[in-house]
Amino acid sequence: MPAAMAPRIANTRAPPDRISRVRSESSSLAGESDQVVVALGTFPYVSMRDRSPVIVARIVDFLSREKGQMKKRFGEEVVSDLKSVAEMLSKLRYEMMTNKPLIPFEVDAPDQEMWNKALEEEAAREGKEPTWFDSPWLFVECYMYRRIRETFDDSLFLRQFDYFQHQKQDSYWNSLEAIKGLAKYFKTSYHQTKQWKLQEAKVIFRHFIELALWGNKCDLSITAGQDASQKTDLLEDLDKSADKILCNHFENLCNYLTQLESTRIDRLKSAGLIVDNAGFELFCDLLLMDFLCSSHVVQKVHFHVKSMPWYISDVTTHDFLWMVDVMQKPECGEDVQWMAQRWIQYLKSGEWTLHDEMFWTLPYPFSEMQIEDPGLYQHLAQNQLVIAKGDLNYRKLVGDLEWPRHTSFTEVLRGFHPAPILTLRTLKANTVAGLKEGLAETMDKSGEDWMVTGNYAVIQFCDKISPIGVST
Numbered sequence: 001m002p003a004a005m006a007p008r009i010a011n012t013r014a015p016p017d018r019i020s021r022v023r024s025e026s027s028s029l030a031g032e033s034d035q036v037v038v039a040l041g042t043f044p045y046v047s048m049r050d051r052s053p054v055i056v057a058r059i060v061d062f063l064s065r066e067k068g069q070m071k072k073r074f075g076e077e078v079v080s081d082l083k084s085v086a087e088m089l090s091k092l093r094y095e096m097m098t099n100k101p102l103i104p105f106e107v108d109a110p111d112q113e114m115w116n117k118a119l120e121e122e123a124a125r126e127g128k129e130p131t132w133f134d135s136p137w138l139f140v141e142c143y144m145y146r147r148i149r150e151t152f153d154d155s156l157f158l159r160q161f162d163y164f165q166h167q168k169q170d171s172y173w174n175s176l177e178a179i180k181g182l183a184k185y186f187k188t189s190y191h192q193t194k195q196w197k198l199q200e201a202k203v204i205f206r207h208f209i210e211l212a213l214w215g216n217k218c219d220l221s222i223t224a225g226q227d228a229s230q231k232t233d234l235l236e237d238l239d240k241s242a243d244k245i246l247c248n249h250f251e252n253l254c255n256y257l258t259q260l261e262s263t264r265i266d267r268l269k270s271a272g273l274i275v276d277n278a279g280f281e282l283f284c285d286l287l288l289m290d291f292l293c294s295s296h297v298v299q300k301v302h303f304h305v306k307s308m309p310w311y312i313s314d315v316t317t318h319d320f321l322w323m324v325d326v327m328q329k330p331e332c333g334e335d336v337q338w339m340a341q342r343w344i345q346y347l348k349s350g351e352w353t354l355h356d357e358m359f360w361t362l363p364y365p366f367s368e369m370q371i372e373d374p375g376l377y378q379h380l381a382q383n384q385l386v387i388a389k390g391d392l393n394y395r396k397l398v399g400d401l402e403w404p405r406h407t408s409f410t411e412v413l414r415g416f417h418p419a420p421i422l423t424l425r426t427l428k429a430n431t432v433a434g435l436k437e438g439l440a441e442t443m444d445k446s447g448e449d450w451m452v453t454g455n456y457a458v459i460q461f462c463d464k465i466s467p468i469g470v471s472t
């Protein structure tokens with residue numbers, strides 16, 4: 001694409017024409033000369049201004065509330081850790097709110113070098129030091145979550161501590177009734193059908209795809225950590241939500257998978273799932289992957305999770321195993337327990353494996369995976385299907401660029417084709433591609449904030465690659 005037509009990247013800058021005021025604020029955080037930016041602006045700007053400091057402040061509040069529990073768990077010595085973490089978090093919040101430069105990582109960690117390299121590259125690209133409110137949104141957000149982690153990396157007792165865990169676990173328990181309903185649906189249809197074949201069970205397959213899709217509505221970072229559980233019976237709502245799927249490649253996906261079902265290859269067929277959120281969404285994702293395994297479309301699933309707390313609700317290995325474990329509890333009911341037995345078996349037999357590569361918590365778009373982590377790219381390329389769940393993964397798929405919204409999904413991937421790619425994403429950020437010409441403009445006229453509320457979604461599929469993983 002010629003430079004003049006290159007799409008812009010979503011940036012945290014406040015657009016000058018819309019700044020209502022920039023004023024010095026005499027808060028306990030900001031000193032005399034520090035400017036706290038108060039402006040109206042783009043979604044990335046507003047999100048950074050309003051949501052991000054709240055996320056950091058909530059961790060500080062949580063730690064202070066939990067002090068007693070922490071002392072019981074780790075002993076009296078944890079108090080000095082808590083104090084220094086809280087101080088560093090407050091400093092981080094201050095840097096953010098006063099638009100300071102993004103400083104390098106100081107604490108030794110496996111990804112420290114990669115992150116500092118990314119900061120240098122960002123500075124070189126822009127020709128200046130990146131700052132909180134004048135940088136690519138994707139970069140700054142990832143940086144924030146990594147900096148939060150760094151405040152714990154340096155501690156004695158809290159290095160492994162997951163400060164978002166309680167919220168993720170609450171989101172499972174608060175969605176339990178909906179989860180029970182879906183487990184019952186899976187079990188009943190499984191028993192009725194005896195053996196699932198994709199074409200014959202297409203309606204059921206569509207349900208599991210759409211459940212995994214709409215399950216993505218319930219993430220916590222969009223609400224800065226407030227309850228985002230699933231209360232209603234999603235299954236009942238699926239048909240009503242059909243017209244909210246603005247681009248739907250379900251039929252293409254089905255055609256490809258039906259062909260895959262009957263293709264013989266000389267190794268086990270597998271799918272990779274780039275997982276997003278814990279709780280209800282993860283439960284729906286596992287139903288979908290169980291369907292694909294039960295119908296013998298694939299024999300293996302590689303789950304790619306985060307290696308650290310990320311965007312509040314993102315799944316870590318611990319969250320995954322925790323959920324499958326608690327699902328065995330009597331209060332979850334017999335259908336959920338039945339699902340748990342299946343999933344434990346998949347994990348034990350190695351049909352399901354968990355991977356937490358560093359790449360997922362670096363700020364790179366997926367088009368750069370081949371350069372930044374060729375091993376991971378090769379690993380994904382072993383699959384016959386790669387599924388990227390959720391909004392953040394979508395932003396990384398499309399580079400967080402403001403594409404003309406009818407640009408084809410294949411084009412916006414910019415060469416990221418390790419295997420056929422499916423994305424299931426509800427729209428929570430101002431970027432989308434693959435819409436029918438004119439649709440985005442019609443939606444704009446509706447007056448609804450349709451790109452950022454999670455009320456609309458896309459199911460997009462690109463099968464540029466043949467079933468045996470060779471480019472066609």
Ligand SMILES: O=P(O)(O)OC[C@@]1(O)O[C@H](CO)[C@@H](O)[C@@H]1O
Pocket residue numbers: 047051141216219220221222276277311389390391392393395428429
């Ligand atoms: O990837 P997810 O869980 O679907 O969404 C992550 C998200 O809530 O985080 C960002 C705001 O912080 C937005 O891009 C997006 O809405």
Ligand SMILES: [Mn+2]
Pocket residue numbers: 219276277311313314390392
């Ligand atoms: Mn998420």
